[in-house]
Amino acid sequence: MTNTEAGAQPARIRIFISAHKPAAFPDCASLVPIQVGAETAERTLEGTLYDNVGENISQLNPMYCELTAQYWAWKNAHADYYGFCHYRRYFDFSDTPHRQNDYGEVMDTFISEKAIREYGLDDASIAAAVDGWDVITSPINDTKLIDGTSNLKEHWANNPHLRLKDLRHVYDILCARHPEYREDADAVLNGHEAAFCNMFIMRREIFFAYCEWLFPLLQEFCETSDFTHADMETMRTPGHLSERLLNIWLAHQRRAGAGRDWKVKTLQCVHFTDPEPAGDLEPLSTNPRLTVPVVFAADDNYVPMLTTTMYSMLRNANPDRFYDVIVLHKDITPENRQLIRQYLEQFPNATVRFYDVRPAVEGYDLTTSNAHISMETYYRFIIQDALPYYSKILYLDSDLIIRGDVAELFDTDLEGHVLGAVHDLDFVGNLNMPNGERRRYADAKLGMADPYGYFQAGVLVMDLNRMRDLHTVDEWLAIASDPDYIYNDQDILNKECRGDVHYLPYEWNVMHDCAGRVHGIFNFAPAAMYRAYLASRKDPKIVHYAGYDKPWKNPWCDFGPLYWHYAHSTPFSLQMMAILDGIEKPQPAVHHDRALREDSPIRKYVDVVAPVGSKQRELMKVVARKVQGKR
The missing domain is CATH 3.90.550.10 (Spore Coat Polysaccharide Biosynthesis Protein SpsA; Chain A)
Incomplete structure (x- = not known):
């Protein structure tokens, strides 16, 4: 496998779209699909870059998730801006606010031409949304509305596949390596707001500084942790940790680092439920007369x-x-x-x-x-x-x-x-x-x-x-x-x-x-x-x-x-x-990894005063976005 991106001339904006299975990708130079975990993948995706070419950590994808694309871009790609999305989650680069659900996502179905126009998934719209900014993240979400938890530590513990000892362990590693970050780590982990999904766009020098800080932390964490009997989701702990670490790093930069002068904003996140390619049928090779x-x-x-x-x-x-x-x-x-x-x-x-x-x-x-x-x-x-x-x-x-x-x-x-x-x-x-x-x-x-x-x-x-x-x-x-x-x-x-x-x-x-x-x-x-x-x-x-x-x-x-x-x-x-016999087909269980718990007191209160789909619910979300500085 080869990558045409490696060794290429610097580009202004490169937003890498992590994918591990076939998906429809917008035809846009600024959006660059990359297959993650390519080193051990059963199939090679067509029309993408591969995270196992050049200097890479592709083999760590089961633990690092989309971070193997981030590492590859850090070591091999050339751009003025580096950004990261997923094959089913994109930033909304349009200048039109879209209705989002309680989890801070704009829900849509297909990555169609209509969707590409609606969400500005084209070079001109991306440049207009990105140019002049230093850091762009996904929306800032409130764990109280996501699952009723009062802070990020409780939010972590609320996931049955994540171990609280792992969060404590990376905290200890961070404080030992960078004691000046303790105040920011405490503020973020004891707070109830964060940007999730590992989606961001940064200027080159900021992105490089972040990677130089992040990956040594995760490497030490992996080298000093035991995942011998971990299930598949627990194995992804480093990817989950990076979501929290991104917020800690940004908080520190804004408080005591270069980030005090940065221009920072959020963009809405569009979640496509069916990102797979349409799959046009090809003519058969059989005799057409038969x-x-x-x-x-x-x-x-x-x-x-x-x-x-x-x-x-x-x-x-x-x-x-x-x-x-x-x-x-x-x-x-x-x-x-x-x-x-x-x-x-x-x-x-x-x-x-x-x-x-x-x-x-x-x-x-x-x-x-x-x-x-x-x-x-x-x-x-x-x-x-x-x-x-x-x-x-x-x-x-x-x-x-x-x-x-x-x-x-x-x-x-x-x-x-x-x-x-x-x-x-x-x-x-x-x-x-x-x-x-x-x-x-x-x-x-x-x-x-x-x-x-x-x-x-x-x-x-x-x-x-x-x-x-x-x-x-x-x-x-x-x-x-x-x-x-x-x-x-x-x-x-x-x-x-x-x-x-x-x-x-x-x-x-x-x-x-x-x-x-x-x-x-x-x-x-x-x-x-x-x-x-x-x-x-x-x-x-x-x-x-x-x-x-x-x-x-x-x-x-x-x-x-x-x-x-x-x-x-x-x-x-x-x-x-x-x-x-009148037996109805069982309905499959529906799970959202950021949904409110059914027994959450916050959920019960919100649903009573502002039922899903009501004007009150929409007003509540609008107010929350304004408080968080989101458009």
């Missing part, structure tokens, strides 16, 4: 049903064709993704890939007015950009059982039309109802000249090039933001594609008899349509469990035994049985 791209959309709660549908599809697939199965999602866990892949490895003529849609739909107000329609239904609008190398795909809902080979469906000649789809007998039957409500809706909202051409969107053959001609993804999502559609994206597709649809045989999307609709709604449809639907029920190629009556909730529903014929074979069958 490949059948099939797209699904689901969330983590729908994994058992999604897996059942995919399994039924591949069980009945043509072994001479290759199926590129792509799942659009926003929250399917890595564990579930791995389980799905492993289970479907039994089909050598298929691959399963996952695409995170959140960056694409961020900022759009996508809601559903129908309780039986999920948010995932909108994801089909991003397919045309997510899969730019495909001109045609199949889109399938995740509540299907597939008995036919979908390669036959994919091979359908659309004859130049945008979509291939099956008529929707539910909607069409409602058009002939005496009250006329659905007909008025089709005329006024959908503007369909022939509403009897309304199709069901759970099974689609999509010409992506024609879809791209109709609208951009932004335009599709903007249209989808309208909350007044009854069937949401299905209505939108019918409105925008009206008169440009190739109608598929009914057996490719046989909707089951939910709440007796076959003889209570479908039979109001034009006679030819109804007869064709009834005929398709005898040998369906796809059964669609559309509506609220699902076989994992009611195994006696129409075509229920067919569903369980496939579902019982999947690794998620017991989860579906639990759903049948």
